[in-house]
Amino acid sequence: MNGFRWGTVHSSDLGVVLRDRSIGLIPDTRDLEVTIPGRAGVYDYRTEHDKRRLTLELLILAPDSGALAERLRALADLTDPTKGYQALVFDDEPEREYRVKVTGQAEVEYGHGWATVQLSLKMADPFIYAVTDTVVQADLFSGSSTQVQNDGTAPTPVVVTVEVAGVVGQPLSPASGVGTVYTESVALLNPRVSIGGVEFAWAGQVQAGQQLVVDTGAMTVLLDGANALGGWSGDFPLLPPGPNEVGYRDDVGGLARLTLRFRRRWT
Structure with missing residues (x-):
């Protein structure tokens, strides 16, 4: 199944198909360094992990325009970032979860009985976790x-x-x-x-x-x-x-x- 679980809801419940995803190999990095006058280069203290970014490209299918609008509203409610971080689990990686929330504006392209949505996500905690303890x-x-x-x-x-x-x-x-x-x-x-x-x-x-x-x-x-x-x-x-x-x-x-x-x- 080409989908995911967002919190307790599966993408298929909303008629959503995961078309593509982009996940960085490692999180963004943050270099702690100091420039010393008179010395070439910098003094490099260490590198730390910063936040992680993901992009999901979704396809929403519906029998008519009314149903499509309803499913888009349901997707917007599900991924509302004011609800805080949620566990994102992909079907092909069922034992690992990404703790994400939406950032920025979700881009939507409409067609007849379908729409594509591009979600930009961020992980303040950049690590990927096991689903169970x-x-x-x-x-x-x-x-x-x-x-x-x-x-x-x-x-x-x-x-x-x-x-x-x-x-x-x-x-x-x-x-x-x-x-x-x-x-x-x-x-x-x-x-x-x-x-x-x-x-x-x-x-x-x-x-x-x-x-x-x-x-x-x-x-x-x-x-x-x-x-x-x-x-x-x-x-x-x-x-x-x-x-x-x-x-x-x-x-x-x-x-x-x-x-x-x-x-x-x-x-």
Whole structure:
């Protein structure tokens, strides 16, 4: 099917066919540089990604002029930029979404029972995202770590949930000393999480049944839904592409359940 989904609406619902699209290989770039008098060239600090631009060429088909006008109005309402950014998912790329809104004037050309529309779109967030979250969960002793794979090509924000899993109890078989059991849950004191070598910490206790949630994209820290940013220190790390070591520590030698939720993203 030669179409797309805009938010929750598919283009076919409006009689719209995607004729062509133009998407830059990479987002626009922004060079941070300084000219130094007496020195040739410039001092180049770095290059950053800027916004991304797309163009869609659409064909709208209708049995008569009245139906055509109605479908054009429906398309205008659907893509109204005052409604904010929407997820754009192409039929031939169903696992990736572009977060877009219309910019500028949409050009319309009319025919008998048809019209073509050229939509100019922009992405303030230039990355292409997976349609669904990746969720990884691990129970970690203080001082241990696990591996988390990010199959995207760009670092991505991650939501980290820390909660009590338990403490080590008596051997499962005292005679043989084989195995361990978890006999009770206790508070985690001053939990610290490292992602790819970058650590953040929270000063306080996470009691059994509570959840400490750190969103490294929104830069928020919540304890059972309440703002807990006052106890936070360190950085808000992104999850780099590829394999990543995620470590956990606290001050009581506890066992924490870490849940990492993230969207893979691509440049």
